[in-house]
């Protein structure tokens with residue numbers, strides 16, 4: 583080994599020892615914070631502030647996302663010393679929702695994959711999980727109606743959001759594309775890749791199944807079968823990725839919400855979600871939204887949905903920039919509450935930091 587290589591490796595060893603010492607000191611601080619803190623130990627607002635500050639102060643050469651991933655895991659492990667978290671997500675294992683859960687909470691929590699969005703809400707409501715993660719909207723396919731309906735009906739709050747760039751992969755036991763005779767996937771993933779499928783596997787039958795992970799399981803059992811789904815599913819079912827990033831829309835993103843018994847404190851870059859409905863008279867919807875414009879509060883989403891039970895009555899799902907404790911948001915919400923026939927605040931939470 584050259585002298586220079588040896589010298590640099592010695593330096594890396596010393597730096598690793600320093601990092602380890604600092605990490606242990608950080609972990610002891612987190613333990614102490616855990617003893618002092620009242621209420622919930624998991625603080626999404628504080629975590630978002632830490633991750634944003636690290637990106638702001640990152641001198642390189644590591645990219646921001648790499649630094650944030652490392653610190654995501656450090657905080658995950660520190661929090662586990664204070665309180666081991668139980669996180670339920672819409673399964674099965676190997677789906678994009680699992681990737682979202684790990685992206686948001688890191689690797690330390692005990693994760694459980696549940697079969698339906700309703701089960702995730704029930705697990706958190708019953709106290710069998712501390713937090714739940716469910717998809718709420720996809721940039722190409724639209725909203726997940728069941729999640730919106732349950733947010734309206736459930737006492738739970740939104741305490742966080744996760745944005746995940748969706749990369750679809752074609753995976754199979756077959757050695758090459760030419761050997762693929764059937765493609766399994768969730769209907770939404772088939773739709774997201776239909777142009778690629780038309781170009782590359784035009785005559786091969788496409789079969790919609792309950793989830794991408796289920797598709798991968800079927801593909802692992804059947805000669806010539808392939809599945810479309812997350813890279814994680816290929817690892818889980820021992821499949822070869824025959825084509826990566828086959829989604830038609832490269833900026834395809836899914837947004838997930840984190841549900842809990844509580845929402846989040848102020849992080850400085852927050853969003854507030856609410857549901858409301860207007861009295862049945864002309865101009866009422868405009869009247870509901872007017873206070874937001876007047877108080878300078880931006881809306882990042884307005885989604886109408888038929889109210890359950892009433893013919894042609896609608897509820898509106900609104901996302902606002904800001905926390906309900908921010909004075910302009912609080913003032914606009916107070917006026918909305920006077921004008922609306924119904925208002926429910928679903929929660930204030932940090933805008934996704936990573």
Ligand SMILES: O=C(O)C(=O)C[C@]1(C(=O)O)C=C[C@@H](O)C=C1
Pocket residue numbers: 612615616619623624625626628629632656657658660661664
């Ligand atoms: O600041 C806190 O409240 C902590 O518990 C420390 C810490 C961290 O590791 O930085 C850990 C968990 C919380 O969710 C937020 C931050």
